[in-house]
Amino acid sequence: xxxxxxxxxxxxxxxxxxxxxxxxxxxxxxxxxxxNALVGSNAALAKSKSADLLAAxxxxxxxxxxxxxxxxxxxxxxxxxxxxxxxETTVIDHQREHFESLSKYMYSxxxxxxxxxxxxxxxYCPMKKAAWLSExxxxxxxxxxxxxxxxxxxxxxxxxxx
Numbered sequence: 001x002x003x004x005x006x007x008x009x010x011x012x013x014x015x016x017x018x019x020x021x022x023x024x025x026x027x028x029x030x031x032x033x034x035x036n037a038l039v040g041s042n043a044a045l046a047k048s049k050s051a052d053l054l055a056a057x058x059x060x061x062x063x064x065x066x067x068x069x070x071x072x073x074x075x076x077x078x079x080x081x082x083x084x085x086x087x088e089t090t091v092i093d094h095q096r097e098h099f100e101s102l103s104k105y106m107y108s109x110x111x112x113x114x115x116x117x118x119x120x121x122x123x124y125c126p127m128k129k130a131a132w133l134s135e136x137x138x139x140x141x142x143x144x145x146x147x148x149x150x151x152x153x154x155x156x157x158x159x160x161x162x
Contacts, residue, residue, distance in 0.1 A: 017113055020099075021028065024061065026056045026059070027056045028116055030055075030056045034046055034053055034083075035092050035103075037049050038096060038145070039141065043092040046086060046099075047088075050084075054087055064113075069108065077105075078101070103132040107158075120135065121133065122155050123139055123154050123155065124153055125148075130143060130145070131155065
């Protein structure tokens with residue numbers, strides 16, 4: 001009986017962890033889509049990808065521990081605010097302004113939750129004095145696009161959750 005109960009608890013915890021990771025991965029993937037659109041200086045695509053991010057941020061994230069839920073609550077409205085602003089315009093300079101704070105809050109959220117399934121790299125542009133997150137160590141600057149595509153450096157990483 002104890003073995004069955006322990007097995008059931010283990011299976012449930014694995015299922016809950018995968019559900020958490022799936023929601024966080026959707027948020028992360030959507031953010032990366034916005035970043036890549038800005039790298040390509042494609043304001044229309046950034047607008048669309050930001051709408052995807054807003055939808056991912058609006059979906060429930062279930063099974064978080066109380067401290068994780070508190071952290072999510074701390075940043076959720078800020079992330080939605082910036083995502084909404086990016087999704088409502090095709091003025092790339094305005095999108096990039098909001099992307100700066102979006103990136104700051106996204107780093108704080110992901111580094112605190114520790115639920116991402118892949119490693120995420122924080123990169124920094126010394127010309128803009130702003131950071132962003134990337135799925136790769138290769139520098140592709142979303143603040144200047146082709147003008148300064150490789151300007152920046154990796155400053156931190158958020159390792160994949162186990």
